[in-house]
Amino acid sequence: MTDPGSFLHRSLPEAVYLVLRRKILNNEYAAGQRLVEAPLAEELGVSRSTVREALRQLSVDGLVDISPRRHSVVTRMSYEDIRDACYARFVLEAGAVRCITGNRDDVLGRMQQVVDRMADTAADGDVATMIDLDTEFHGCIIDAAGKQRLAVLWRTLDAQMGALMRSSIDRQHIGLDEAVRRHQYVIDVFRVGSGDEIVAMLEDHYLGAVDSMAEAGVLEGKATGT
Amino acid sequence: MTDPGSFLHRSLPEAVYLVLRRKILNNEYAAGQRLVEAPLAEELGVSRSTVREALRQLSVDGLVDISPRRHSVVTRMSYEDIRDACYARFVLEAGAVRCITGNRDDVLGRMQQVVDRMADTAADGDVATMIDLDTEFHGCIIDAAGKQRLAVLWRTLDAQMGALMRSSIDRQHIGLDEAVRRHQYVIDVFRVGSGDEIVAMLEDHYLGAVDSMAEAGVLEGKATGT
DNA sequence: TGAAAGTCGGTTGTCGACAATCAGCCGTCG
DNA sequence: CGACGGCTGATTGTCGACAACCGACTTTCA
Numbered sequence: 001m002t003d004p005g006s007f008l009h010r011s012l013p014e015a016v017y018l019v020l021r022r023k024i025l026n027n028e029y030a031a032g033q034r035l036v037e038a039p040l041a042e043e044l045g046v047s048r049s050t051v052r053e054a055l056r057q058l059s060v061d062g063l064v065d066i067s068p069r070r071h072s073v074v075t076r077m078s079y080e081d082i083r084d085a086c087y088a089r090f091v092l093e094a095g096a097v098r099c100i101t102g103n104r105d106d107v108l109g110r111m112q113q114v115v116d117r118m119a120d121t122a123a124d125g126d127v128a129t130m131i132d133l134d135t136e137f138h139g140c141i142i143d144a145a146g147k148q149r150l151a152v153l154w155r156t157l158d159a160q161m162g163a164l165m166r167s168s169i170d171r172q173h174i175g176l177d178e179a180v181r182r183h184q185y186v187i188d189v190f191r192v193g194s195g196d197e198i199v200a201m202l203e204d205h206y207l208g209a210v211d212s213m214a215e216a217g218v219l220e221g222k223a224t225g226t
Numbered sequence: 227m228t229d230p231g232s233f234l235h236r237s238l239p240e241a242v243y244l245v246l247r248r249k250i251l252n253n254e255y256a257a258g259q260r261l262v263e264a265p266l267a268e269e270l271g272v273s274r275s276t277v278r279e280a281l282r283q284l285s286v287d288g289l290v291d292i293s294p295r296r297h298s299v300v301t302r303m304s305y306e307d308i309r310d311a312c313y314a315r316f317v318l319e320a321g322a323v324r325c326i327t328g329n330r331d332d333v334l335g336r337m338q339q340v341v342d343r344m345a346d347t348a349a350d351g352d353v354a355t356m357i358d359l360d361t362e363f364h365g366c367i368i369d370a371a372g373k374q375r376l377a378v379l380w381r382t383l384d385a386q387m388g389a390l391m392r393s394s395i396d397r398q399h400i401g402l403d404e405a406v407r408r409h410q411y412v413i414d415v416f417r418v419g420s421g422d423e424i425v426a427m428l429e430d431h432y433l434g435a436v437d438s439m440a441e442a443g444v445l446e447g448k449a450t451g452t
Numbered sequence: 453t454g455a456a457a458g459t460c461g462g463t464t465g466t467c468g469a470c471a472a473t474c475a476g477c478c479g480t481c482g
Numbered sequence: 483c484g485a486c487g488g489c490t491g492a493t494t495g496t497c498g499a500c501a502a503c504c505g506a507c508t509t510t511c512a
Contacts, residue, residue: 048468088375094321278464470495481485482486
């Protein structure tokens with residue numbers, strides 16, 4: 001049962017939003033799946049208006065596509081979309097790095113802690129948690145910059161990327177140990193590199209990720225041989 | 227009269243959104259002004275639900291603050307907010323510049339056309355149009371990068387900055403001729419500069435603008451002597 | 453006189469009903 | 483046999499009503 005009331009929330013639409021969001025991010029609702037207001041409302045025990053508002057919010061997050069006068073669907077991202085979002089995320093993060101001028105020890109410590117947890121998670125093969133840790137890892141950098149607006153934009157993009165990664169893991173396992181190594185490398189460069197070196201490294205980190213997904217045949221429109 | 231039907235639109239909420247947006251951007255609704263659903267609905271001849279949805283959209287754009295169980299208000303931005311938004315806009319634009327690898331003549335030509343129009347507009351003292359042209363000018367750069375996602379994020383921020391600038395012009399005239407010169411300078415650097423030089427110039431261009439606004443006493447919380 | 457409790461107006465939250473519209477199907481016609 | 487046009491079921495669009503809630507004002511009591 002997915003009772004919205006079981007979620008801590010400030011409003012009913014937000015509770016519904018959280019329920020639906022979780023289902024999309026966990027790939028219970030696959031990309032392209034129809035989301036019809038009335039059935040969802042009945043299932044969740046709320047009115048259509050409430051579901052409607054939740055869907056609008058999901059649309060803002062880019063998780064749902066709403067076509068006027070047509071049912072909504074879980075967003076299906078093309079290879080171009082993914083690459084664009086990935087690049088935008090990189091740009092924002094690079095902008096954050098430029099702002100971190102003072103002592104980096106604090107943020108480096110937090111990042112190292114996350115990577116340590118990543119190592120444990122990789123051993124368990126827990127891909128979903130791994131994705132959460134990736135968000136947390138990069139969130140350290142974003143937050144250290146102290147730019148609120150930058151952070152909001154970044155998190156929006158991150159949620160969308162997370163949705164994609166989650167939908168990909170059902171089809172193809174990504175090497176978790178390799179992911180841990182890549183993040184450790186980020187820390188290493190972050191510790192000793194210049195600003196430009198860090199930015200270049202981040203670009204590799206981001207675009208390398210999306211390219212490896214593309215090679216694995218995860219992304220539509222760029223799968224090998226299509 | 228502000229009849230939503232007089233706007234080209236796909237849906238009623240969008241029409242209402244456009245009406246309210248225009249009023250906010252034109253500073254007919256000042257920062258901090260209450261936006262109550264029922265009166266707006268009656269004034270526009272639509273139902274509260276429709277106004278409600280429009281307000282939600284405006285909230286996404288950052289033009290309206292919605293507090294649960296309280297009336298909405300036109301967003302009042304602090305100095306920190308402005309600086310953050312300005313920086314985020316710069317970061318996105320710098321990210322776009324990095325993507326413009328090929329022939330720059332096309333985009334430079336478009337930018338020059340805009341600056342020429344700016345010169346005419348400055349002569350007329352038409353500040354509102356000037357702000358639109360500023361959007362168009364920088365939009366040339368963003369669009370030239372061909373990164374859809376980047377462009378969407380940038381335009382959202384730009385709308386908010388535009389709102390601020392519009393609200394500022396009532397209190398303090400900014401030198402329009404100076405604005406024309408600054409944009410011409412952008413083109414000049416863009417034509418001959420390296421990537422890094424262009425980015426550095428853009429940072430000056432953006433942060434210089436917000437700082438001059440701050441000096442003019444336009445921004446709350448950083449006004450001289452407040 | 454001060455604070456706490458009660459009351460009231462204003463505003464948003466939530467809902468179900470009805471209207472409008474679209475896609476797909478089916479029948480008809482060229 | 484293909485294309486056009488109307489029909490129909492499904493889905494969203496729009497609306498007004500009622501409920502819940504918040505803040506401010508008033509009243510009361512120590």
